[in-house]
Amino acid sequence: MSQTARFQSFEDPSHREGAARVAALRAAMAQRGVAGFVVPRADEHQSEYVPANAERLAWLTGFTGSAGTAIVLADKAALVVDGRYTLQAAEQVDTAIVTPVPLAETSVEAWIEANLPAGGVLAYDPWLHTPDGLARLERAAQAAGGRVEATALNLVDLVWIDRPAAPRAPVVPHPDHLAGEAAAAKLDRVRAALDKARLGALVVSDPHNLAWAFNLRGGDVSHTPLPLGYAVIPRDGLPRLFLDARKVTAEALAALDGLAERHDPEALTEALDALGAGKARVRLDAATGAVALRRRIEAAGGSVDVGPDPITAMKAAKNAAEIAGTRAAHRRDGAAVTRFLAWLAREAPGGAVSEIDAVVRLEAFRAETGLLREIAFPTISGSGPNGAIVHYRVSRGTDRRVQPGELFLIDSGAQYADGTTDITRTVAVGTPSPEMRDRFTRVLKGHIAIATAVFPRGTTGAQIDSFARRPLWEAGLDFDHGTGHGVGAFLSVHEGPQRIAKTGTVALQPGMIVSNEPGYYKVQAFGIRLENLVLVEETSLPGAERPMLGFETLTLAPFDRALVALELLTPAETAWLDAYHARVRAALDDLVDPETRTWLAAATRPLAEA
Template identity: 50%
Template sequence: MSTHEDRLKALRAQLERDGLDGFVIPLTDEHMSEYVGAYAQRLAWLTGFQGSAGSAAVLAQDAAIFVDGRYTLQVREQVDGAQWQYEGVPQSSVAGWLGAHAPEGGRIGYDPWLHTRAWVKAASEAVAARGATLVAVNSNPVDAVWADRPAPSSAKIMVHDERYAGQGAAEKLQAMADWLAAARADAVVLSALDSIAWTFNIRGKDVARTPVALAYAIVHADATADLYVAPEKMDEAIVQHLGSAVRVHDRADFAQALGGFDGRTVVADPDRAVAAIFEALEAGGATVLALRDPAVLPKAIKNEVEIAGHKAAQLRDGAALSRFLHWLSVEAPKGGVDELGAAARLEAFRRDTGELQDLSFDTISGAGPNGAVVHYRVDETTSRRIEPDSLYLVDSGGQYRDGTTDVTRTVAIGFASDEMKRRFTLVLKGHIALARAQFPKGTRGGQLDSLARQYLWAEGLDYAHGTGHGVGSFLSVHEGPQRIATFGGGDEPLQPGMILSNEPGYYKTGEYGIRIENLVLVESRDVPGGERAMMGFETLTFAPIDRNAIAVELLTTDERGWVDDYHAMVLEKIGPQLDGDARDWLNGVCAPL
């Protein structure tokens, strides 16, 4: 179908054939993933929206697309406002919108393999207020009209060696068995792809930028497990790696297997397991305990091997980024560099390491006004030239066997205006405040969020995204449960070993964007004379912060000291990896303020 308008018409015709008055399309897959394979990109296919978070609702006459503050500008550029209403989250919600727009007595469809049970309950109650009914479908109507829908990936599963994982899969399965015994449960369903990858020490190539394999797993109280994966994804190396304690089945058999727990107690995560899993377990006679996936917390708390690997990846990645920033300082002022070219050159520097497996997400390469689009994705139609006297924002990362990176730098190309420098410095002050924070054991990320915003708030400014997200170990660049935000999370107590981003920003629509992002490690702190167990952050990312964008007079003596100390560490850690003009450049940009 040639246009998204045609696709919307086709979906409405299919809904009429299916006896439905509406349908909900989330941006996720049957594993509740944030990043999904091409086969599950239903929202993008239907609407044109290319962001990583969103959902839509389609009725016979009305349709709405729901995104958070990161995508307020992007959704308007990519989705036709004549066909779709733009709705902001969390101010609005799919359930609330349906409660206001669903036809009286209507049947609103949803795919039970793409929603949590909590969402189903909320949406059911909302539409019931209109006299409408939420109806689970057996086949997704979007798939029925998506003629050239890609097949799920058939890429082979890879072994994630213990020299990177730091702990064997058998040991992880035994820990889960002990956890099940304490919960008085017989088994736990693992449906989150990163949890399965972590538990079994496997990785895959089924989702772009995230090294996971499409699979389900059920772990039992005797420390054995059933792994459900397409047969073509297996080879002898994986069979030997998994060993006799892991029984391998066809992924297509998973739904039926859920019906085989009559009289037994099974754990499923209400935030990560879809409604269909709960329904199948209960229909088969199982007692279901709604508890958090037992892989989530130990996956987030990195062990010593993972931490060491991450630090090695960061040094490798920081050198690649520094080479790029040197190249940019030479080439961008000439006026011949555009966003696509810059992103490609940065990827090339990472590939030159010989260790890059993939990018950790599509590089956000935003020149001038495109930098104000928080999760901007450049393509041939949007790519701008990086112009003199402007700001260029580049948010990027790499997937390496020993770690996952994510770093943002904002660079002044030529002259930065006084306003640009002032707001860059306000962002930098917030970044420094969070980097230097010291806090007691039990502190939540949400309690730290305002540290990074305080200087922007003082001047009536803010940013519409969280300040920090968790990061995986050769896994997802966005990993929970830890988060630094006052909305959409941030309630998880921080613990030593967790890795998060520190990324305050500022965005002036139509003009420029600013973000400064490093990754940090939560560490224990000994405070002489202190009476409480304290923690703080160790900065892991090393690449220069643009001195030409800093209004030095706005920094306190301590803040200037932090910048100078940070740049001294960049020179110490990254300098030996550079030579020639790049090394000379690094010496200059890391000079004391």
Template identity: 50%
Template sequence: MFQSFEVTARPEQGPPRLAALRHELNAEGLDGFLIPRADAHQGEYVAPHDDRLAWLTGFTGSAGFCAALQDVAGVFIDGRYRTQVKTQVASEFTPVPWPEVSLAQWLKEQLPGGGVVGFDPWLHTAGQLEQLAEVLSGSGIEMRACANLVDRIWTDQPAPPMAPAKVHPIEFAGESHEDKRTRLGKALQDAGHAAALITLPDSLCWLLNLRGADIPRNPVMHGFAVLHQDGAVDLFAAASKLETALDHLGPQVTVHDPATLIAFLGQLQGPVRIEKQSVPVILAEAFGDAAAFGDDPCALPKACKNAAEIAGSAQAHLRDGAALCEVLAWLDAQPAGSLSETQVVSQLEAARRKDNALQDISFETIAGTGPNGAIMHYRVTEDTDSRLEDGHFLVLDSGGQYLDGTTDITRTIAIGTPPEEASAAFTRVLSGMIAMSRLRWPRGLAGRDIEAIGRMPLWLAGQDFDHGLGHGVGAYLSVHEGPQRLNKVSHVPLDTGMILSNEPGYYREGAFGIRIENLLVVEDAPDLAGGDAHRKMLHWRTLSFAPIDRRLIVPALLDPAARTWLNAYHAEVAEKIGPRVSPVTKLWLDAATAPI
């Protein structure tokens, strides 16, 4: 398998580490300390050096934080992780349902007489602290910036990542970094901003057509950048990372020692745009009156892929789909009970490695069978590795980082004879996925306006799931990319070129899980034959191609339009993937894509 870079802690390691942290609280005169799953760049993913939350608590989810007080330590987790957290943290840590319970509300309940709570100003954004201070006003609770107390007690903390950057070829990027910088600089000028601070690693890499390896599974490098009106960039990153990229960057990109960043920012003449929800507090304060809050200038341009990025992604998905089909055919030939989850993971990762364009997997492969499938972001370990038994579902969620695109696909697979009730839930999940895939919608709508379409079949049966319907995906960048999402709270209008996942699911704790996921790209919808062009519409084009397990479908629960869509999709899978697989897999594929 690909090497795993996750920081892990067994539950029994949590109590002594928490005790050591509380010793530091006493030394600092603090009543508490916040431990987010974040680094100074505020991306979703962190390097092992920055995975303090996992080291302290054992919780390895991609979102959450801990508030460690003298007599209680709350681990705040959203709906995706409420099953997972139970198995990962010791009883000394108290899971807190978040965002239903806010940090400010919890602090006021735990510190009714007031207190001082420390935080690392590199790891919390200006927006987070502003909102927290507003709600805590009058409570007697003070937030105090301080050194990171976890770093003091983490004696074998991994070193900061220093992987070399590499140039992302123009054939895949589709636009030179000179043109990007000029275009975005002009947009800053038009908005009345002298410059913009860029903190997010994927924004930095997209802007400069660089890729890196500072974050496991995500081809990004750590650094900060200041983009000016004229397109010039001041780049703050370790010089050792950029030795082979200096000629590519050219004279308009000046490389600085990261240690000089705060002093440099203090000398800038404003207004300088900073994004309140991603800029660390310490950097926001460095600007003083020169700061002007606004959106990351790279976010939307990066999200709206150009023709080369879309074409590359489409090709990557065809090769990726062929690798997945080889594994699905192999899996189908194995008797129930003969395989373990780790064997499936190894087989799938080996199949993807046969593609020379593969750089890495795009996230830790999820292969959860039976009750493990109900853990939405399950990661198999030696302790949890389970056999695929008769009557189980296997949730197989995986993807690859290819030079021409990033993939993410999920299939739920029947092992032996599936239970009837679970098959009915599977069919509802499939109906929601198809409903979203077929959707046409007026330009200007955001994810929050349409995501219920993918939930409706489940809602009609009194069922639902606790994750978003879909997330944005990068072009050989982060597998989770903002700002676009199919989510109840996403207000960003969907636009042409955006790539998103479509992944409804259903999870019954202790029993089974279901998720079906394809990646889709937003396109202008063609005019309907004989229709009245009342307004401009958008629609999806599917990028992912692999069969959906027909054995789990209850045909009577599929409406005729959904059945027509599924048969057409399977015909396209057979046409596009069939020529790319082995003869044995081709026979399996023909049967797996037969009409229902």
């Protein structure tokens, strides 16, 4: 195809310069007398998606995953990655220079403890580590007989000659009719939370929280409409925003008038000094607040309380306007995805569709809505064995055609001004094998178990995670990722604190949006994942003795009937899928073209019909 995706690059990651870059970093380490340097995949805000000037790990090693940490010593180097990226790391880095290490086998701290030389100094950038993260590094270094030491300048930055400039995308207001609450009211809620916790001020280090609290949006990073910056919200008085004046539009300034003071980023250190001198207890977000922030406040005599930013929980529970917006976004997005699935059904059996073709075509259908702002993350488009790589990212070097007899997995999402979407569908090209149908149906059963779950208030994501796994466990199978993550409202597609996972310790609350995405992956063969977004809502049960919650499914697009082994479904599960498909057809019928409408009618007919 001659089309090009607007938002996704297909360039092949390269480690061709990795040896020279690691050598340059080692020279900088030797010049400063340190034995090692830690390079996390992080920016100053611990963001999932980071600006180009913060892609230090990718520049140094060639690894482009969203999570990982390199530890470079004088004679060896490791890249520790979790299970999502084990295969990717091995393919992208020069393994003669950097050794990929699966997190399941060895943690960052364990590797440091085993390899840092006795008496060695492990250097780190205090802007890229949280206090808790630093404490783990300190314990590991001490166990090895060494110590950690902060650097005034990041050592990678010293040798990254052509490092990009900091981003300056325009900062604009997010309208109140979409936000559902004026920024002034949100800030009043934040101040009330500070007063209740007896805190004098909050340092807002998470750009997602800054964007939500002040009803602002930006474009400093890919896939999430964020303005990178900081804020200080005192219990009394006007908040201060630290944003580059060159990126703050006149409209944003007008919206902030009387609400907050705007300062250049360089003024942040002076503000931290003032907080310290004021002797008030200052809340620093445990998840995103850098060590550098804490040390600056404490050096000025202040008291830092490391804990959750109260904005995070407020942001997670969507209000009526945000819920209405996300419903509208999902209907629009569902039509685009359904047009894509109909196109795929026509084109793929002939072998004419590649993974890149699929990404480009899906993005085009979304763009034709006229309302697409960005894709929510790089689309995962995996055919056959590539579908078994959980976070596979197609490049020109890995691109392969979708072939008959294979499964094709596509995981994608979109950013619209009224909502954020995330959907995964797995489809059969040609006739699927009995094994494929069995595995697909077990994943579907787990998906339905989550979609239909009813649970009392106070239930955590960890308590219902196993609902999605039981059909797989019964066949001796499982998957190695969480069942669901939180999702924002025209913000991050991966939003905490809520999640459905073994580690999901936060109670689910009405208004929270989470994904429902169990999967199964047969290495070198195929991958299956079925994902819808669901909204936590109050529900009523006859005779219930406690307040109960359940889920409303937001995503609207068909599942592949050809992959359903009807004999494995219970009557209730069959009824759920038939009802869901009827709802999809009713919601999308007038949004799609006649050819897609015909396909949709067949794709959503009851399972009992041939």
